[in-house]
Amino acid sequence: MQHIELSYQWTPPGAEPVRNRQSPLRNPLMDLLQAVRDTGSIGGAAKAMGLSYRHVWGQLKRWEESLGQSLILWEKGQAARLTGFADKLLWAERQAQARLLPQISALHADLEKTFAVAFDPAHLVLPIFASHDAAMDLLREEAASRALHLDLRFCGSVDAIRALNEGRCHVAGFHAPWQPDAPSLVARTYKPLLKTGQHKLIGFAKRAQGLMVARGNPLGLRDWADLCKDDVRFVNRSPGTGTRLLLDQNLQERGLDPASVKGYAHEENSHSAVAARIAAGQADVGLGIAHAAEGHGLDFVPLSQE
Structure with missing residues (x-):
């Protein structure tokens, strides 16, 4: 079995980073x-x-x-x-990159925060727990250009707000459907966590969530009910994520039994990891964002605005 070693490097201020947005670890x-x-x-x-x-x-x-x-x-x-072996190497790396992206981004933030203290004691640090999105990476780069380091920890939306309430961060990034109804599962989950007078809500970005499917959408999947078809293999997000909450709410509103979704119990920890499994032919569909679908050569069927 081959052994894996990790390393990091510094780049001078103003220099173009060596890393690729789609590939935070390079080989x-x-x-x-x-x-x-x-x-x-x-x-x-x-x-x-x-x-x-x-x-x-x-x-x-x-x-x-x-x-x-x-x-x-x-x-x-x-x-x-x-060769077939080389093809499998590339496939394995794509899988690893997709599964580990949130952890790699958090590790990158840890390293930058630690060395920021060594290189510039006056550098400001802002702890943030947030659901993963490419927009957060762009925000971190913009903040860094203004001497503000975002200490980003990626986790589920519900977990991010809990971290805020427990004093483990100053900002929590979470996503929710646009103006959810009060009786909805999303509203009932978030409302007890958000404190009037204690929290300030700042609108950051708008995006669509939807179905990530193979190029050409061979199974013709268009709606939530399509997830319950017998021949459709689904891959889910883990509990505590806003995406899992969105799925459960829409199944509940339509009277659809989660047990009828083939693959409901198969979970991944990021949109990119879900997309990677679909791209590898291990699943037919998953719920996610357009950016993750595009990054893995998939098609995207928008279902919900957030």
Whole structure:
């Protein structure tokens, strides 16, 4: 079994970060394999990465020797193709990236906060617990440019508000349907947690939640009731998340039994992890946001405005 090592690096103020928004942890082998797949040749991969042909070819050979597995089908006169093993490596990395994105983002925030104290004792820190969304990453970058560090901890919406009430953060980010009815499950869940006179609500962003499905929507899924079809494999979010709350509310309002949703008990901890399972063919549909669907090459069917 291969051993995994993690590392981090610093970039000078004002420099473009090395990390990719869709890939917070980078590995040089995965970058090489993806470039070969995208360009269909070693030379094309080298050009795309700004490296020499000799360097890319040598790196791939060294990786093959280290891993004891072939990575490229070396057929003279044919376009370079990844072996089945290399395809599985890329698939495994996408799965890991999707599942670990919230934890990686929190770890990144921890490192920045810790070193901010070392490099600039006057740097301000604002603890935030929030449901994960790409907009929060953009907000963190904007705040950092103004000497305000957002100590972001990603968790479910309900858990974020509880953290605020327990004094573990100064700001809680949560999402809810636009003006939910008072008797709704969402309203009944959030209302006891939000204190009039103690909390201030700040509207931050509007987004749609909906069905994330394979490209072309082969099963023709369009509504909440479609989740109960016998041939539909669903992947759920964990309890305490706003997305799980949204699902349960809509099933309840329509008189649909969660037990009739095939995969209701199969849970993932982020929109991206749900999308990754659908992209891998392990499920047909999940509830999430357009950004996560697009990031994994899926189609998106909007159902609810938040």
